[in-house]
Amino acid sequence: MNVADLSGLALDYWVARSLPDFVREIYFTDSGETVAVRGNDRGRPWDGRFEPSTSWEAAGVVLDRARRFELSEGHTGEPARCVAQFEGAHGKVEARGATTREALLRAFVKSRFGDTVEEVLRQPQAVLGANMAPVGEPSAIGNVEDVPRPDAQIGDIGAPPR
Numbered sequence: 381m382n383v384a385d386l387s388g389l390a391l392d393y394w395v396a397r398s399l400p401d402f403v404r405e406i407y408f409t410d411s412g413e414t415v416a417v418r419g420n421d422r423g424r425p426w427d428g429r430f431e432p433s434t435s436w437e438a439a440g441v442v443l444d445r446a447r448r449f450e451l452s453e454g455h456t457g458e459p460a461r462c463v464a465q466f467e468g469a470h471g472k473v474e475a476r477g478a479t480t481r482e483a484l485l486r487a488f489v490k491s492r493f494g495d496t497v498e499e500v501l502r503q504p505q506a507v508l509g510a511n512m513a514p515v516g517e518p519s520a521i522g523n524v525e526d527v528p529r530p531d532a533q534i535g536d537i538g539a540p541p542r
Contacts, residue, residue, distance in 0.1 A: 381497050383490045384475065387482065389415060391433045393500045395442065395485050398492040400509050402426070402441060407504040419507075432485055439481050442488045448472075449487075451480040462487040 386394055392415040396403045405418040409429060417430040421441050432439040443449075449464035459476040462483035466473075475486035489497065492510070505512040 381499060383486055383493070383495055383497060386486060386489065386497070387478070388433055389413065390500050391482065391485055391489070392431050392438075394489045394493070394497050395432050395439075396430055397507060397512065398489050399441060399445075400507050403430075403507045405504065405506055405515070406512070408502055412502050433482060436481065439485060442466075442485060445488070446484075449484065451484060453480055459483070464488070464491070466491045 381390070383394070393406065396406050396415055396417050399419075399421075402421040403417045403419040407416050407418075408414065409416045415430050416428055418427045420426065422444070430438055432442060445467045447465045447467060449462060452461045454460045454476075459478060460480045460483045461474070461476050462480065463472055463474045464484065464487045465471065466488060469491040473487045473491045475483050475490055477483035477486050501512070501514070504515045506515050
């Protein structure tokens with residue numbers, strides 16, 4: 381799949397995959413129509429929908445990683461354009477999109493994975509650097525002291541032995 385063609389859910393997914401310093405897990409909500417992530421972005425926990433293609437709040441995590449960037453809106457019939465250099469990437473990348481946000485996000489994904497990416501894997505997964513590993517289901521974030529223990533802590537059934 382060409383990065384230049386990414387939009388919507390596929391773009392959101394690949395932006396999440398491009399953020400291994402932030403995203404720990406990727407899963408899908410709304411019957412698989414929305415990308416959601418668990419992670420911690422520079423001290424701010426995030427657990428829920430991640431839609432940078434439609435939200436500048438979510439796209440802000442990409443802006444925070446830009447060293448230099450130039451955004452220009454497209455003129456009549458032309459796409460928007462982004463030329464950027466991001467933390468951890470060597471050199472500048474250029475991308476185009478229907479909006480400046482889409483161009484920025486495509487440039488970010490291109491800086492991490494190149495001109496092409498694989499299809500979206502629509503199952504929960506742990507992000508491991510540039511790779512991922514499918515998981516059975518997303519983990520629950522909770523207090524580590526609430527882990528079940530044999531002495532009848534939270535989560536134990538507590539049924540008497542037979």
